[in-house]
Amino acid sequence: xxxxxxxxxxxxxxxxRVTISCSGSSSNVGSNYVYWYQQxxxxxxxLLVYRNNQRPSGVPDRLSGSxxxxxxxxxxxxxxxxxxxxxYCAVWDDKLSGPVFGGGTKLTVL
Amino acid sequence: ExxxxxxxxxxxxxxxxxxxxxxxxxxTFGSYALTWVRQAPGKGLEWVSTISGSGDNTFYADxxxxxxxxxxxxxxxxxxxxxxxLRGEDAAMYYCAKDATPYYWGQGTLVTVSS
Numbered sequence: 001x002x003x004x005x006x007x008x009x010x011x012x013x014x015x016x017r018v019t020i021s022c023s024g025s026s027s028n029v030g031s032n033y034v035y036w037y038q039q040x041x042x043x044x045x046x047l048l049v050y051r052n053n054q055r056p057s058g059v060p061d062r063l064s065g066s067x068x069x070x071x072x073x074x075x076x077x078x079x080x081x082x083x084x085x086x087x088y089c090a091v092w093d094d095k096l097s098g099p100v101f102g103g104g105t106k107l108t109v110l
Numbered sequence: 111e112x113x114x115x116x117x118x119x120x121x122x123x124x125x126x127x128x129x130x131x132x133x134x135x136x137x138t139f140g141s142y143a144l145t146w147v148r149q150a151p152g153k154g155l156e157w158v159s160t161i162s163g164s165g166d167n168t169f170y171a172d173x174x175x176x177x178x179x180x181x182x183x184x185x186x187x188x189x190x191x192x193x194x195x196l197r198g199e200d201a202a203m204y205y206c207a208k209d210a211t212p213y214y215w216g217q218g219t220l221v222t223v224s225s
Contacts, residue, residue: 002154035211037155044205044215045155056213088155092211097169099145099211101155 003028004089006102013110017077020105022089024070028100032092034072036065039086039104048087049074076107084109112136112214114206119219126196130219132189132206140164140184143210146191148202149218156202159191160210174200196223 005023012018022034034052037045047056049065052072062077072091076083089102118130134144146158159180160169168180179192189206203218 033211035213037212044218045212046215047213050211050213090155090211096171098157098160098171099147100157101147104154 002103003093003096003100004091004102006087006089006105008103009106009108011108011110012079014079014081016079017075018079018107019076020074020087020089020107022072022074022102024072024091024100026070027095028070028091028093029067029072030070031094034065034067035090036074037088037090039088041085045088079109081109083107112208114208114214114216116204116206116216116219119204119221121222121224122196123225124197124223126223127192127194128196128221130191130193130204130206130221132191132216134187134189134206134208137208139187142208144182144189145207145210145212146180146189147205147207147212147215148200148221149205150199150202153202158204161189193221196221198223 036049038048039045052067053065064075087105090099093100113135116132122128141163143162145160148156148158161180165182177195181190201223205218206216208214
C-alpha cells in the first residue's frame with residue numbers, strides 16, 4: 001500500500017480535461033514539494049511537474065500541477081491520445097527520510 | 111544534457127549479491143543527491159535509497175535496510191548500489207535518478223532473482 005493515494009484509473013475523451021489526485025499527510029505533501037511523472041510502457045518515468053506547479057522545459061502548458069494542504073492534483077487539458085500512460089506523484093517524506101510515491105494512475109483516452 | 115546510465119543488472123539466485131552502477135554526465139555530479147528507485151514488473155515505483163552529494167548521508171527504505179548499501183565515487187561520476195541477501199521481491203527494474211525527489215531518470219537496469 002502506497003503512502004500517497006492516487007486513483008488507480010482515470011479516463012477522458014480527446015479534448016477533455018482530466019484531473020488526477022494525490023493525497024498524503026502532513027509529513028509529506030503537507031510540508032514538501034510535489035512532483036508528477038508520466039510513464040509510457042517500457043520507458044522510465046518522465047518528469048512533468050516539479051515543486052508543485054513548475055514545468056520542465058518541453059512540457060506543454062496544458063499540463064498543470066497544484067497543491068492544497070495535504071492533497072495535490074495534476075490537470076491535463078486538451079486531452080490527446082498520446083497522453084495515455086501511467087502517472088505518478090512523488091514527494092519527500094520527513095518521517096521516512098526518503099521520497100514516497102503514489103500507486104500510480106492509468107489514464108485512458110477513450 | 112543530463113544523462114544517467116545504469117548497469118550491472120543480472121539474473122541472480124535468492125540469497126545472492128549484485129552491484130549496480132550508474133554513471134552520470136551533463137551536471138556537476140558531486141553537487142547533487144542521487145536516488146535509486148525500483149519497479150517490479152507490472153507494479154508501481156518504490157524508493158530504495160538516497161545518498162547526499164558528498165556521500166556523507168545515506169537513507170534506505172525499510173524493505174532493503176541492512177541488505178543494500180548505497181555509495182558514490184564523485185571522482186568517477188558513479189553511483190553504486192550493493193545488494194546482498196537478495197530475495198524474490200527484490201526483482202525489478204532499478205532506476206538511478208538525480209536529486210532526492212527524482213528529476214532526471216536513467217533508463218534502468220533489470221534485476222531478476224530466481225533459482
